[in-house]
Amino acid sequence: MEQVLHDTSLKMIDDFVAEGRQHFTFQQAQQKLGLSRSAVSNLLRRMRDTGLIDRVRYGHYAVRNFGVLGTPSVAEDIALAVGAAFSGVPHRMAYRTALDEHDLITHPARTIQVATASRIRATSLSTMPLRLVREPEASVLIGAFAYGESWLSDIERALLDAAARPKLVGGLATLAEAIAAANEVDVMKMTGYAKALGWEQAIRRIGSIADALEIGNLAGQLKPISPITADLDLEPGARRARTWRDSRWHMRWPIDVNELANVVNR
Numbered sequence: 407m408e409q410v411l412h413d414t415s416l417k418m419i420d421d422f423v424a425e426g427r428q429h430f431t432f433q434q435a436q437q438k439l440g441l442s443r444s445a446v447s448n449l450l451r452r453m454r455d456t457g458l459i460d461r462v463r464y465g466h467y468a469v470r471n472f473g474v475l476g477t478p479s480v481a482e483d484i485a486l487a488v489g490a491a492f493s494g495v496p497h498r499m500a501y502r503t504a505l506d507e508h509d510l511i512t513h514p515a516r517t518i519q520v521a522t523a524s525r526i527r528a529t530s531l532s533t534m535p536l537r538l539v540r541e542p543e544a545s546v547l548i549g550a551f552a553y554g555e556s557w558l559s560d561i562e563r564a565l566l567d568a569a570a571r572p573k574l575v576g577g578l579a580t581l582a583e584a585i586a587a588a589n590e591v592d593v594m595k596m597t598g599y600a601k602a603l604g605w606e607q608a609i610r611r612i613g614s615i616a617d618a619l620e621i622g623n624l625a626g627q628l629k630p631i632s633p634i635t636a637d638l639d640l641e642p643g644a645r646r647a648r649t650w651r652d653s654r655w656h657m658r659w660p661i662d663v664n665e666l667a668n669v670v671n672r
Contacts, residue, residue, distance in 0.1 A: 415453050429490030432465040462491045463528035487531045489555025497522040498550040498557040502575040504564035510584040549599045562596040569608035578641040579669045586670045593627045606631045614657040
């Protein structure tokens with residue numbers, strides 16, 4: 407009986423892989439096997455226990471590579487785990503997760519951040535916490551590209567995300583670190599995204615930091631999307647007193663320029 411179950415498991419995995427699938431749902435497994443719900447549940451549990459598959463969230467599974475059997479998919483391939491969990495749902499790996507995947511920050515992201523318009527109840531993927539960032543469906547895939555089994559913000563969208571909502575990436579220092587680490591940024595593409603998203607404030611934050619810190623390929627390159635008529639906080643919600651006002655971008659800095667430069671260059 408055990409051998410039959412093992413053979414059935416391997417055949418299902420082989421079939422999914424042959425179809426180009428690295429992940430599947432409970433319903434797809436039941437349809438493939440033609441067994442009762444309880445029988446499929448039992449088989450999938452055994453497959454999880456032996457490391458053949460990983461359940462990334464309820465009803466969603468990822469196929470394990472044979473060289474890493476038993477390793478949670480999210481530890482080996484975040485895109486595979488996210489793709490399995492959000493199969494058929496418009497989404498993108500975004501914010502701090504995107505900065506991490508682009509190698510723009512020093513400290514790794516401990517929570518997977520996914521932008522989507524859908525309501526997903528999961529709070530974790532395999533062994534890692536999951537945070538959903540709700541966005542209008544029309545904007546979810548702006549600046550996203552296919553990344554393994556998932557979608558990922560490109561560098562320009564990742565920086566805009568971080569500048570629009572600095573708290574989600576770890577604050578002003580993380581935003582400045584990412585801007586300084588991004589060696590190749592398409593200014594026209596970034597500006598186009600900002601216009602499509604209505605994120606003039608994000609462009610102003612990036613421009614102010616790049617100009618003040620004299621960051622190579624961005625210093626002096628960005629322009630306001632529309633005439634600036636009011637001051638803006640560089641770090642939204644910061645409780646620190648303003649130390650400086652940027653005369654070009656009209657940004658209120660809660661930190662001394664040299665202090666932020668030291669954080670970025672340390």
